[in-house]
Amino acid sequence: MPPKRKANFSSPSASKSKRDSRVSTPVSSAQKTTSDKSKDRDETAKGPGELSRLAANNAQRFDLTDFPYTLPPGITDIASAYFQPAQKRDFTDLALKANHQNLPLWIDGSGKITLENFHEKARRVQEFLIAVAEPTSRPRFMHEYKLTIHSLYAAVSAGLTTKDIVTTLERFSKNGLPPNIAEFITECGKSYGKVKLVLRNTKYFLETTDGALLQQLLKDPEISLCRVEGAEATRTSAPTIAGLAIPGTKEAAGMREAEGLNHGVVRRRRSGHSGMAEDIYALLNEDDDDADEHDITHAIEIKDDKVSAVAARCLALHYPALEEYDFRHDNVNPDLEIDLKPATQIRQYQEQCLSKMFGNGRAKSGIIVLPCGAGKTLVGITAACTIKKGIVVLATGSMSAIQWRDEFIKWTNIKPSSISIFSSDQKSTFAGTTGVIVTTYSMVTNTRNRARDAASMMEFLGSREWGLVILDEVHVVPAQTFRRVVGSIKGHSKLGLTATLLREDRKVDDLNCLIGPKLYEANWMELSQQGHIARVQCAEVWCPMPADFYDQYLTTSPRNRPLFCAMNPRKFQACQYLIKYHENRGDKIIVFSDNVYALEIYAKKLMKPFLYGGTSISERQEILDYFRNSPACSTLFLSKIGDTSLDLPEATVLIQVSAQYGSRRQEAQRLGRVLRAKRRHEDGFNAFFYSLVSKDTVEMVYSAKRQVFLVDQGYAFRVITRLKNIENTPGLAFATPEAEHDLLQKVLAESESSAWKKEEEKEAAGLLADGNMFYGRGGRAARKRGFRGHWSRPGL
DNA sequence: CAAGGCGAAA
C-alpha cells in the first residue's frame, strides 16, 4: 500500500506523462513543441481539480499511514487485518450508545454483526439473528453473523418486514446502525419476491407480477439469450397460508393423536416462525404476507439448461429469482401416499429447518446444513412427507442410495413398491403413478453412451415434473459435471443437504443459483450441549522429526514431502501411544492416513486391520463387521476411502496421521465420524479427535487451514507438544537408532521408486503419443497397485 | 459376473 501511495504523490502527472509518451516521443522540458502546448491546455482545463488533488496528496504525505508499522519477518499479526480499509472494518464513525453495556451487538458498515455471546440478552437476540443473517463464526464468546441478500430474503419471506429488521437491529446494537446497512436492508426488501422461477408442464418460466420489470429484465442481453420464445400472461389467485402442519412436529402430532410425549420443551409457535422469541416478534403482522399480490402474472419461458444462468443474472441485478412451490395447490402432479410413521417425533432444530423451508406455506428451494449424525436424512424425508409428490433423491454413491431407500422405509409408511433405486446395478421404476426414485449424481449426469435400460430410465426421469428433488451432500453439486443435474431433472423445489457447505475452490457461491440460498445452519456446539451429537475433545499433536529424517525431508522433492511427514517415526510412536491409551479405556479407534503406503506400514507394524480403495467389496464388509463386533479388534486403519460412502461403525476416537492438503471439508467430515458417540466419560467428553502433525513441515500450515471450519463452529484445538510419559512407554516402535535408520532407508526407497515410476509413466505416455497416437495416454496401469487389503486377525 | 477401461471429483 505505501509504495502505491508514494507513486501517486511523487507525480500526479506520472500516469499522464506515460499516456503522453505513447503519443509522442518524450521531449526535454526545454523544448517547446506542439505536444507540450496541448499538455498545457490540458492542465489549464482541469486546473482547480488537479490543484486540490495535489493538495490532498500532499496532505497524505504527512499522514501516519504512509509510515506503516511493519512487523519483524516471521511474525504474523492477526488482529490488524480487521482494521484494514479493504476489510471495511473501520469503526471510527460508529459512535457507542450511552447504554452500550446493556446491549449485545456490534454492527459495522460491511454488514458484519458481532454478538457478545456471554451477554445476558444474547440468547434472545441470537434467535433473531439466525432469522435475518447468516452465521459465519460461532466460537464460545463472540459470534459473527453476516447480512446477505439471501438471509434478508429468508427473513422477509418468513414474515418479517424490513422495518422490523432495521428497528430490531438498531435496538440491540451498541453502536448506531450504520446508515448504509439500513439502506441495504430497505433496498433489498423492495426487490424481494418480485421475480420467481416456476415450473409448468415440464417447462421453466421466469415469472413476475410486475410487467414493467419483466420488460426490463428482458432487455438484459444475458437473460434474453436464455429465453425460449414469446411471453405469456396467466391468471393466478393469491395463495393462502392457513393450516399447514409439518408432519412430525408437535402440532401435527396433536392433530393425529394425543400422545403422552414430553411437553416440557413445548413452546407456543405459530406456523411460519416456530421457536422464535416472543418479544422480538411481537411487532410482526402475520397477515400482510401475500396481501399485495396481484392477480396477473407475466412469464417468459427459459431454456432448461439456462435456468441457473438466469437465476445468477437476476441475482446480479438485485432481483433474486427464487423457487417456491405451492404444492398444496398443485392439481397437475399426482399425490404420493407417504406419511411419517405415527411414533416419529422430529427434534426441535429439525423442525426449525423445516419451518425455514415451508415458512410461508410453500416449499422454498434451498440448503440445510446439519452436522453428521444430526439427522439430515430425516429432515429430507419429512420434507418429502410434507410435499407428498414425486420425489427424486440424489446421492453420491450407490451405497448411500441404498441407505436412503432404507431410511424412507424405516421412517415412513411408503409402500416398498413406490420407492426404487436407479443406479448401475438396479434399474427399476415405482409401481403407481408417482413415487420416490433414489439415484446417484454420476448416473444422472453421465454423458457417455448409456446402457439401453439406463437411457430409458433417464428419459423417464427427465420427462417428468417432480415435487421435490433432495440433493444429498449438496456441496458436490457445483462440480463441472454434477451441476448438470439441475437442468436434467425438473423439480418444483430442491432441498440440498450437507454437513459441510465448504469447497476449496470458489464454487460454493454458485449453489445460491443452482439450488437456492442457505435456509438453515445448525450450531454444532449447541447440538452437542443438548446431547444430540457427541462432545468432542480436539487436539493437535506436534511430532518433532528426527534430524536425519528432517534433512532428507528438506532435500527431497516437494511431492515426496507428505510421505516423509506421515512416516515420521515420532509420529508413529505418538500414534502407537494414543492407540494403546485409548484401547485400555475401551474405546473404538479409527486411524486415517491418506498416504496408502504409510497406511500399510502403520497397520502391519501395529498388527491392525486396514482398508483402502483396492480392498475388494467382500473383504471390506468382512473387516468392517469384524471391527464392529469383535472386542478383540478395536482399531481400524483407513485411507480416504473412509471419508465418503463407507458405512462406518461407531467410533469414539479418531487419529489422523496424514491428510490431503488444507481441505476443511475433509477435516470436518472426519470429525463427523465420532459425532454419533454416546457413551460419556468422566471428563465430560464422548469422543476424541487427534490430528498428528510433523513439526516444522508443510503439515503445520495445512493443519491450520483444515481446522478453520471447526474452529468457527466453536471447537478448540488443544496443542499437545509432548505426550505424557511417552518416553517410558514400553514397546514403542522405532525406538532404537538402527530401527529408525532402517525406516528412513525404506522411506527413501519408496520415494525413489515412486519418483522413478512417475518418470517411466511420463516417458511411456510421451513415447506412445509420439509413436502411435491411437494408443492415447498410457500409464494408468502402472498406477494401479496390485496389493489387496492384507491384515492380521489375532482373534480368528 | 468379474475384471478392467475410463471419466471425473477432491
Place this chain on the structure above:
DNA sequence: CTTATTTCGCCTTG
C-alpha cells in the same frame, strides 16, 4: 502455471 493422488461409479468385454 493449475498440480497430485486416490477413489468411485458406470460401462464393456471375456
